[in-house]
Amino acid sequence: MGNEAPVRLYIFDADGTLRRTTVEGLPCPNRPGEWELIPGVRERLGRIDWGEARFGVASNQGGVGVGYLSLAAARRLLEDMVVEAFGVRDPPPGSIELCPHAPHLGCPCRKPQPLMLKRLMRRFDAEPDETLFVGDMDKDEGAARAAGTRFMWAHEFFGRRE
Numbered sequence: 001m002g003n004e005a006p007v008r009l010y011i012f013d014a015d016g017t018l019r020r021t022t023v024e025g026l027p028c029p030n031r032p033g034e035w036e037l038i039p040g041v042r043e044r045l046g047r048i049d050w051g052e053a054r055f056g057v058a059s060n061q062g063g064v065g066v067g068y069l070s071l072a073a074a075r076r077l078l079e080d081m082v083v084e085a086f087g088v089r090d091p092p093p094g095s096i097e098l099c100p101h102a103p104h105l106g107c108p109c110r111k112p113q114p115l116m117l118k119r120l121m122r123r124f125d126a127e128p129d130e131t132l133f134v135g136d137m138d139k140d141e142g143a144a145r146a147a148g149t150r151f152m153w154a155h156e157f158f159g160r161r162e
């Protein structure tokens with residue numbers, strides 16, 4: 001990362017970045033038992049010095065808005081993911097941002113809108129150039145651009161084949 005500022009806040013997308021479903025054809029889990037961490041995630045996250053940095057998650061959960069799962073269920077699934085991925089007992093307060101709105105409502109939080117990233121930066125007192133967002137879709141890259149943060153594709157960050 002050369003001369004860039006050290007990363008003080010890592011923000012991760014969830015689906016396709018930290019977790020994947022175990023059900024053929026299902027893009028996002030709707031209940032426990034339908035997901036797993038993507039191999040290598042926990043190991044890669046374990047190599048980050050969390051003494052110097054914080055983390056957050058920013059996830060579009062349009063399934064809530066269209067009725068596939070409740071907001072509470074979506075949040076709980078993301079909490080379980082954070083516990084497994086980061087090896088914490090509980091997700092740090094305020095570390096999970098999710099957009100529960102249906103995709104075509106035009107809400108201000110659904111990526112590529114930057115609101116979830118901005119909330120996390122404000123909450124954890126990080127400037128955009130100290131913030132790295134890691135995601136797997138164009139709307140993730142768009143949200144990073146709109147929020148002014150740095151961005152890495154998940155396959156690069158985690159050293160996966162594309």
Ligand SMILES: [Mg+2]
Nearest residue numbers: 013015016136
């Ligand atoms: Mg994704």
Ligand SMILES: [Zn+2]
Nearest residue numbers: 099101107109
């Ligand atoms: Zn939203």
